[in-house]
Amino acid sequence: MSIDESTAARVAKLARIKVEPEALPALAGEFNTILGFIEQLNEVDIDGVEPMTSVTPQVLKKRADVVTDGDQQARVLSNAPDAREGFFAVPKVVE
Amino acid sequence: MLDLTYDTPKPKVIAGAREDWELVIGMEVHAQVSSNAKLFSAASTKFGAEPNSNVSFVDAAMPGMLPTINEYCVEQAVRTGLGLKADINLSSAFDRKNYFYPDLPQGYQISQLYHPIVGEGEVLVELGDGTARLVRVERIHLEQDAGKSIHDMDPNMSFVDLNRTGVALMEIVSRPDIRGPEEAAAYLGKLRQILRYLGTCNGDMQSGAMRADVNVSICRPGQYEKYQATQDFSHLGTRCEIKNMNSMRFIQAAIEVEARRQIAIVEGGGTVDQETRLYDPDKNETRSMRSKEEAHDYRYFPDPDLLPLQIEQAWVDDIAARLPELPDAKKARFISDFGLSDYDASVLTADLDSAGYFEAVAAGRDGKMAANWVINELFGRLKKDDKGITDSPVSPAQLGGVIDLIASDAISGKIAKELFEIVYTEGGDPAEIVEARGMKQVTDTGAIEAAVDEIIAANPDQVAKARENPKLAGWFVGQVMKATGGKANPKTVNQLVSRKLSE
Numbered sequence: 175m176s177i178d179e180s181t182a183a184r185v186a187k188l189a190r191i192k193v194e195p196e197a198l199p200a201l202a203g204e205f206n207t208i209l210g211f212i213e214q215l216n217e218v219d220i221d222g223v224e225p226m227t228s229v230t231p232q233v234l235k236k237r238a239d240v241v242t243d244g245d246q247q248a249r250v251l252s253n254a255p256d257a258r259e260g261f262f263a264v265p266k267v268v269e
Numbered sequence: 270m271l272d273l274t275y276d277t278p279k280p281k282v283i284a285g286a287r288e289d290w291e292l293v294i295g296m297e298v299h300a301q302v303s304s305n306a307k308l309f310s311a312a313s314t315k316f317g318a319e320p321n322s323n324v325s326f327v328d329a330a331m332p333g334m335l336p337t338i339n340e341y342c343v344e345q346a347v348r349t350g351l352g353l354k355a356d357i358n359l360s361s362a363f364d365r366k367n368y369f370y371p372d373l374p375q376g377y378q379i380s381q382l383y384h385p386i387v388g389e390g391e392v393l394v395e396l397g398d399g400t401a402r403l404v405r406v407e408r409i410h411l412e413q414d415a416g417k418s419i420h421d422m423d424p425n426m427s428f429v430d431l432n433r434t435g436v437a438l439m440e441i442v443s444r445p446d447i448r449g450p451e452e453a454a455a456y457l458g459k460l461r462q463i464l465r466y467l468g469t470c471n472g473d474m475q476s477g478a479m480r481a482d483v484n485v486s487i488c489r490p491g492q493y494e495k496y497q498a499t500q501d502f503s504h505l506g507t508r509c510e511i512k513n514m515n516s517m518r519f520i521q522a523a524i525e526v527e528a529r530r531q532i533a534i535v536e537g538g539g540t541v542d543q544e545t546r547l548y549d550p551d552k553n554e555t556r557s558m559r560s561k562e563e564a565h566d567y568r569y570f571p572d573p574d575l576l577p578l579q580i581e582q583a584w585v586d587d588i589a590a591r592l593p594e595l596p597d598a599k600k601a602r603f604i605s606d607f608g609l610s611d612y613d614a615s616v617l618t619a620d621l622d623s624a625g626y627f628e629a630v631a632a633g634r635d636g637k638m639a640a641n642w643v644i645n646e647l648f649g650r651l652k653k654d655d656k657g658i659t660d661s662p663v664s665p666a667q668l669g670g671v672i673d674l675i676a677s678d679a680i681s682g683k684i685a686k687e688l689f690e691i692v693y694t695e696g697g698d699p700a701e702i703v704e705a706r707g708m709k710q711v712t713d714t715g716a717i718e719a720a721v722d723e724i725i726a727a728n729p730d731q732v733a734k735a736r737e738n739p740k741l742a743g744w745f746v747g748q749v750m751k752a753t754g755g756k757a758n759p760k761t762v763n764q765l766v767s768r769k770l771s772e
Binding site: 233 | 304305306310311312313319320321322323324325326327329337338339340341342343367369370371418419420422423424425426427428429430431566568575576577578579
C-alpha cells in the first residue's frame with residue numbers, strides 16, 4: 175500500500191488537521207514509512223492463533239445501571255469558547 | 270399455542286411512464302435503550318432535563334476519561350435479540366466510527382461494526398388484510414447516541430446540548446425484505462410493539478427514542494425473486510438511504526416519493542447514485558445530503574479503550590427465561606382462549622396496558638363479549654376524550670360488573686350502554702346504580718303483556734296493517750320498549766307482540 179499526496183491531503187482533512195500543500199510530500203513519505211513498518215507484520219503466520227486483546231487475563235469491566243454523575247453544567251461548559259443559556263454555542267452548522 | 274398463519278403479501282407496484290416497478294426496502298432502526306444511566310458513563314438518560322445537566326466528563330470527552338460499560342444496557346440488547354428470535358453473540362466488540370460534528374465531542378461514535386452483540390433474527394409483520402411479511406433482521410448492535418444541535422435559537426449560531434450524548438442505542442438492521450411503504454410503517458410499528466413489550470425501548474418517536482434510516486431501491490418485477498434465490502444484490506437497483514425519519518406517515522411518503530424519483534431517473538436513461546438523502550415533508554421531496562457523502566469515510570477501528578464484551582450463556586438463558594409473553598404469542602392465545610377474531614386480538618394486544626385490561630375484564634366472563642365492550646364501548650369512549658387506557662375512569666372490575674348484569678339478563682344491551690356512560694362519568698358500582706335508579710330489565714311477563722295490550726288497543730289501524738305484513742310488528746316492539754323506558758326484555762316483548770298480533 176502506498177500513500178500519495180492526495181490521499182495524505184484527504185486523511186488530513188478527515189482528521190481536521192491543517193496541512194500546507196508544501197508539507198504534503200513529506201507527510202505522504204512518513205505515512206509510507208509507518209505503513210511499511212507495519213506491513214512487516216504480514217510476514218508472520220497467524221493461522222489458528224486467537225487474537226490477543228490483552229497481555230494480562232483482563233475482562234471488560236462492567237458498571238451497574240446507576241446514575242452517579244452529571245449535574246455539573248457549569249463545569250461541563252467551563253472550557254467552551256462560547257456558551258449561552260446552558261448550551262455550547264458554535265458557528266451555525268445546518269444541513 | 271395456536272400458530273398464526275398468513276399469506277405472503279404482494280409487493281407494491283408503481284407504474285412508471287414506461288413500465289411497472291417494484292420497491293425493495295431495508296431499514297436501520299435506532300432504538301434508545303431504556304436504562305437509568307448512559308452506555309459508557311454514569312450520567313442520567315432522562316429526557317427533557319436542563320441542557321448539559323446530564324453530562325459526565327466521559328460524555329463531554331474530557332481528556333483522560335475512560336468508558337465503562339453499563340451492564341444493564343447489554344442485558345437490554347440481549348433481551349431485544351431474544352425477543353426477535355435472534356442469535357446472541359457471547360463475544361462482541363466495540364469500534365470507533367470517526368467523524369466530526371459539534372454534537373459529537375469525542376470525534377467518534379463507539380459502535381459495533383465488526384462484531385455486533387446480536388445476529389440474525391426476524392419480525393413477523395401483519396398487514397391487517399390476512400397477509401404478513403416475515404422480515405429478517407440482519408443484526409443488532411449497541412452504540413452511543415450523539416448530542417442535539419438546535420439551529421433556530423440564534424441566526425448565526427447553533428446551540429449544542431450533550432444530554433443525549435452517550436445514551437445507549439440499539440441499531441436494528443433489517444434485510445431488504447420490505448416491499449412497500451405500508452409494509453415499512455407496519456414493520457416499524459411491530460418492532461416498536463415488541464420493544465415496548467420487552468421494556469427495552471419506550472418507542473416514543475416524537476422524542477426521538479425511535480428513528481429510522483430507510484434504504485430504498487427499485488427493480489423490475491421478477492428481479493427481487495432472483496435476489497432471494499441467490500442473495501446476490503446485483504439483481505436489485507442502486508439504493509438510496511433516507512436518514513433520520515421519526516414519523517410513520519413521513520416514512521411512507523418519503524419512500525413513495527423517493528421510489529418515483531428513482532423510476533424517473535432510470536426510465537429517462539440515467540442511473541441512480543448511491544447516496545444519503547433527507548426527506549423534506551414541506552416540499553414532499555428527498556434531497557441529497559452532500560456533506561454526509563464527504564464524511565462517509567468513517568475509518569472504523571477497534572476501540573482501544575474497551576476490551577471485547579464477553580457474556581455467559583447461562584446469563585443469556587436467565588434473561589430468556591424471564592422474557593414476557595410477546596405480541597405474537599399473546600395474540601394467538603387471545604384467539605384460541607377467548608375465541609376472538611384476528612382483528613380484535615390485534616387491537617387488544619397492541620400494547621400491554623390494553624391487553625392487561627382486557628384480560629382482567631374477560632377473566633371468568635365471555636371473552637367475545639368482553640372484547641366487544643372493551644373495544645367498541647370503552648376504547649370508543651376514551652378516544653372521544655382523547656384518553657389512553659391507563660387514564661380510563663372505568664376499572665376492569667366496573668366494566669366486568671356491567672357485563673355481568675347483561676349476562677344475567679338483569680339489564681338489556683341498550684340500558685347497559687346508558688349504565689356504562691353513568692359509570693364512566695360518575696363512577697360507582699354498576700349493580701348498585703342499576704338497583705338505585707330502577708334500571709333493571711322488566712322480565713315480568715304480566716307487566717310487559719299489559720303494555721303490549723295497551724298499545725295494541727290504542728292502534729287498531731297499525732294492528733290491521735301488521736296482520737297483513739308481519740314485518741310491521743317491529744313498530745309495536747319499539748312502542749313497547751318506549752313505554753317501558755327501554756327496560757323491557759326485548760326477547761319477551763318480541764314473543765308477546767307476535768303472539769298477540771296473531772290472536
